[in-house]
Amino acid sequence: MISCLESFDSSSLKSIPPSLVDGQWPTALAPMQDVTSLPFMKVIAKRGAPDFFFTEFFRVHANSRIDPEILSAVTENPTDRPVFAQLIGENISDLRRTVKDLMAYPVAGIDLNLGCPAPRVFRKNVGGGLLRVPGRVSEILDMLRVEVDSLLTVKMRIGFEDDRFFEELLNSINKYEVNLLSLHARTVLGGYRSDPSYSHVSKAREFVNCPVLLNGNVSSSKSALFLKEQTGAHGVMVGRSAIRNPWIFRQIREAQSGVSIFRPTMKDVYQYIIDLYEALNKPALDEKKCVARMKKFLNFVGLSVDSDGGFLHEMRRSQNKTELLKVCSTYLIDHGNAEKCFSDEPFDGLVARPSSESKEGCHL
Numbered sequence: 001m002i003s004c005l006e007s008f009d010s011s012s013l014k015s016i017p018p019s020l021v022d023g024q025w026p027t028a029l030a031p032m033q034d035v036t037s038l039p040f041m042k043v044i045a046k047r048g049a050p051d052f053f054f055t056e057f058f059r060v061h062a063n064s065r066i067d068p069e070i071l072s073a074v075t076e077n078p079t080d081r082p083v084f085a086q087l088i089g090e091n092i093s094d095l096r097r098t099v100k101d102l103m104a105y106p107v108a109g110i111d112l113n114l115g116c117p118a119p120r121v122f123r124k125n126v127g128g129g130l131l132r133v134p135g136r137v138s139e140i141l142d143m144l145r146v147e148v149d150s151l152l153t154v155k156m157r158i159g160f161e162d163d164r165f166f167e168e169l170l171n172s173i174n175k176y177e178v179n180l181l182s183l184h185a186r187t188v189l190g191g192y193r194s195d196p197s198y199s200h201v202s203k204a205r206e207f208v209n210c211p212v213l214l215n216g217n218v219s220s221s222k223s224a225l226f227l228k229e230q231t232g233a234h235g236v237m238v239g240r241s242a243i244r245n246p247w248i249f250r251q252i253r254e255a256q257s258g259v260s261i262f263r264p265t266m267k268d269v270y271q272y273i274i275d276l277y278e279a280l281n282k283p284a285l286d287e288k289k290c291v292a293r294m295k296k297f298l299n300f301v302g303l304s305v306d307s308d309g310g311f312l313h314e315m316r317r318s319q320n321k322t323e324l325l326k327v328c329s330t331y332l333i334d335h336g337n338a339e340k341c342f343s344d345e346p347f348d349g350l351v352a353r354p355s356s357e358s359k360e361g362c363h364l
């Protein structure tokens with residue numbers, strides 16, 4: 001294969017977009033399937049948008065078409081912040097066709113998913129599975145670098161079962177002049193609950209020529225500043241904690257500026273839930289489905305509501321909107337709770353279920 005570098009004019013490369021506040025390091029909302037769609041973007045933007053958004057992944061295979069719902073996050077972006085379109089797939093010609101289609105829309109760039117841990121996905125050497133075949137990653141990046149005329153970004157884990165190909169993968173990041181690397185500091189087999197290996201973020205930062213966003217368990221503005229400082233990362237990407245606490249990007253900006261940090265009350269959290277319900281609730285959507293969708297978000301919110309997990313327990317059992325909102329008002333508004341502070345960190349011992357991409361949704 002002829003390397004794209006022979007024909008590629010690197011002077012055409014742009015750098016990543018500037019942060020909202022001059023001089024601050026950037027934050028990004030992690031791509032999350034069924035979460036980082038237009039309704040959630042609208043809700044989070046009101047509470048302090050991240051510097052960059054990533055769509056949930058567009059599936060790419062022989063018969064794939066651009067999913068209009070995912071695309072609406074790009075075409076109806078309610079913020080002035082850039083949105084990167086994430087792709088998951090491994091077939092070069094299907095990926096090329098999808099990139100060409102996406103280039104017709106105002107995407108900030110194309111992001112390649114090298115991290116999805118769902119077995120149905122990785123068995124096909126897609127998402128996190130590609131980390132076992134670094135030669136294939138190199139071929140894909142070679143093609144993407146030619147086709148993507150805006151920014152090319154990669155979101156990856158440190159390896160599949162271990163980090164044996166980490167340097168080889170980072171070499172490809174450099175060779176194909178990737179513009180931004182978001183590193184989820186776990187292996188694919190490490191799932192979502194293993195301890196992140198932040199030393200790999202430091203290593204990537206030293207190794208690659210592009211900015212590195214640290215991803216994995218950034219849980220508060222305090223942890224964001226600490227981990228950014230510890231690893232020398234360019235910025236941070238936040239996933240689950242942004243569902244739990246949609247003010248986190250605002251708080252990280254405030255912490256960087258050294259001003260006092262906004263502390264949401266339980267009443268603010270209640271209003272967030274109401275806004276989210278309204279944003280998700282489309283006329284064609286059955287109430288049960290809307291309630292089921294809300295539960296995916298509340299699974300994370302509930303980690304900071306009460307240390308006993310009563311909210312999570314009752315929320316999961318609610319059958320309709322009335323029952324769901326009753327649980328929310330009981331824990332967030334009634335009994336004098338409204339003015340209490342929402343916990344900055346999740347309570348120990350509570351677990352969100354499901355805590356990741358849905359198995360069916362990852363189906364390629």
Ligand SMILES: Cc1cc2nc3c(=O)[nH]c(=O)nc-3n(C[C@H](O)[C@H](O)[C@H](O)COP(=O)(O)O)c2cc1C
Pocket residue numbers: 030031032033034035055056057086113114115116155184215216217218237238239240241355356357358
């Ligand atoms: C519900 C859910 C859906 C996810 N969907 C995607 C996805 O579409 N693409 C992707 O690259 N990562 C996806 N991830 C992984 C996140 O982007 C992120 O890497 C991971 O949650 C670690 O960051 P955190 O500790 O801040 O949550 C998903 C995670 C969750 C919890």
